[in-house]
Amino acid sequence: MLALAHGIKGLFYEHYYSIRNMEFSGSYYMVDGIAIDKSASGYPATVTEYKLEQNYPNPFNPTTQIKYSIKERQLVQLKIYDVLGRELFTLEDNYKEPGNYETEFDASSLANGVYIYRLSAGDFVDERKWLW
Structure with missing residues (x-):
């Protein structure tokens, strides 16, 4: 039994x-x-694509959420850049299994302005702008 x-x-x-x-x-x-x-519906969650979503809330004060999806086990890098392309923070830099992920970022140490976050996983690269 x-x-x-x-x-x-x-x-x-x-x-x-x-x-x-x-x-x-x-x-x-x-x-x-x-x-x-499992997804919220109760069915097994299957990630079929790489995806980087817009941070929420945007603009924000002082923290924001960044959601992304990985469809294969990959080295995942999630980095923050200023508008001149200088790397400021690395939020993720490790191997991830397929799935949906969410990272909280605290920008209280940054000056107000426009910033870029970039997700790299294998051949997939996507970036988004956000206001602080």
Whole structure:
């Protein structure tokens, strides 16, 4: 007999499961930490494209959210630049599994103005402007 324990964790509806395999003798063993990413609709979330969304809110004071999607395991870099192209911050610089991600950025150390954020993942590169 199999028993299933269920818990929900995270903003993107990531579900964690523990499975108990019960033997007729009464002994059992557990398999923990099985994660299944699900969309808000309850169906498995499948990312079919790379995507960088406009930050929200824009303009903002002092923090903003940046959402993006990765369709394959890739080295992901998310960087902030000024309008002259100088790199100011690196928000992400690591390998990510396919999925939807959200990063919060605190710009309280920056002067008001126009900035650019750029997402690079494999051959995909996209950038957006935001006001601070």
